[in-house]
Amino acid sequence: MATQPVHIEQANAGTILHRIGLFGHRPAGEPEAHESAPAASTKAERRARRRLANDIRNFLLDHDLEITPASLASAHEVCSGLNPALNRAVDERKLECMPLTAQWLAEVSADSSGGGDRAVKDLAKKLESGIEQLSRATKNVRLATTEYGDELERRVDDLSGPLDQDQMIAGLADFAKAMLARSRQTEEELRKSELETARLRENLDRARRDAEVDYLTGLPNRRAFEAVLNAEYGEGRTSGEPLCVAFCDIDRFKAINDTHGHEAGDRIIRVVAQTLATICREDCYIARHGGEEFAMLFRGLGRADALARLDAAREELAQRRMINRRTDKPFGIVTFSGGIADVSSFADPRDALAAADEALYRAKEGGRNRILIAEDHAQAA
Template identity: 35%
Template sequence: MSTQVQTTLRSPEAFALARRAVDEMERAGVWPTPLNFELWIHWLGDPDGALGQEMTRLLGDGTAFTDGTAEMLAAEYLPRGRLSEEIRDAGAVLNRELSTVSEAIAKAQKSQAAYGQTLAGASAHLESSAEPSALLGVVSTLSRATTQVQAENATLEKRLETSTKEVARLREHLEQVRRDAMTDALTNLANRKAFDEELLRACDEAEKKRQPMSLAVLDIDHFKRFNDTWGHQTGDQVLRYVASVIGRISKAPRVAARYGGEEFAIIFPSESAALVEAALNQIREEIGSRALRRRSTNDELGAVTISGGLAQRRPGETGSSLLDRADEALYASKRAGRNKITNGERLEEAA
């Protein structure tokens, strides 16, 4: 989802956009299925984006907007659609490999059974006859059967070796798909889904080990006004810059995420609120110290500032409660004039 659409959906304009999407679908004679609704929201919210341009072209050409068309667009332009497509492709390849291996194993088992029957027949023949010519025939039969079994085993080993390499490649590919699904495409930080999972895990670990853990929420000041003035492409440039500073200072075991729009969140496992506050002020000061320029025109954009709030987890506290308290501290920073970090612990002591 583009930054422009994300920003719109987190503002009062979201309701107007949703109503317009339904009206446009009705006008085009398209059923308002969840997938179609998502596509129309992207199109109307960001008509100049890749998906928006393709939908404008299709609808302008009078192309029938079928379920197949919607699925094609989702697979090409929506992150979840691309993810599902890649998983389906990997699954199909894996199924083919498993089928091929199963066939090779079945063939080898059949060959082994036939070899066993040959051995049994040879044993019976030897017991009933001691003639040299009979012995020669038995040896010849065993030699042919052994050669055939060895060839089947060699084929099976080669097939297994090839399949092992292919499965390893698929495993690596699926791991990359998993990482992509947990990463925000614009900033390369963790996305909301990854953050929610990591917050749950970090709270559980802090509870079990009885260790401190803090959470911070950061927000770019006046970002909507900045977008309206300079455009969304320049807004994306600012988001990437802010994210690069946050990511560099929030190395593992810290976890930095783009929580949505212009909002970021950082998990600080095993760190007290005082240490976290120092790190957040380092981020805030570095971001605000640089005068940005617009890449396309080299126009001066001025400095960007951020506001933030942090909260230290209490024994037994859930991630949702911790996030709410960090948000309250963030809003306190906004009310205090922005470009400020508020320690929620001190905020509550003063209340």
């Protein structure tokens, strides 16, 4: 009897690990699917899963959290960036030097449950309310205008009959007062609608930032990058303009986290993000693709020119000597490796991403702190 909850917890944990994509096999006890098996994952996808698994493990160990379904789910949301509200709460908690306990995570996760989905639903409700309020105010304006016109027409008709000057003036004064009061009421309703519209616009901007901006660096995130990549790929195929994609990954980042802690690791990620952003002009787009990895698009640049620009950023970073300000310990030489592919040479932009990632992997195997160009044999015929 005493072991039953443990077995249930282990089964639940396995289900969660499978659901968030850390294990490729099906959970124990889950029936086999009858549909055809999905295509094998690429090396890039497997490496991304390994990085995410490592980040989740380190998060749990760093904060001395038990491995439970709830803590795994929270760690996954934090490390993947899928729940911006939870990420902000965790960052604020760290700044206050407060511990990230299982109870606190459970409370905050409950408040921010659903992540982006909940935010979208809440925003949809607010939009419906705002639209209804604006529609009501517009209807009142239209009704007031119609009533004003009908009443004015009736007053004009009265002028064609026998006139009593005092009575006519008193009637017009009453009419003017009534219309003035109605106009002020309508103006107040419109003012409230304008305020609500402004609030909705702010909420929309916030939702857009949460959906497409990386919370740590302020750069676009993977979702935004892939949307731009698809759009640029289509335009490039039409115009024939060169388009290159690059993957960059911070070298030995795990050692930085292990030696200096994850908060220092986050600062290094921001430094690298700023370094790469300095080489981005109107012809370049940069995003944090996940973890310590960045993706870049170079419009109108061939592979050699993209390599030269990215290599300049690599050399600039390698020459810096950074110190952990909290401990006064040096970080040592911080470098990154990269891979570049010509997107226009591939039938699918995802193949170009895979080729750039493969070049990045070769750069890592070749000693790190270098940029390599994807091999021609990976290109589409």
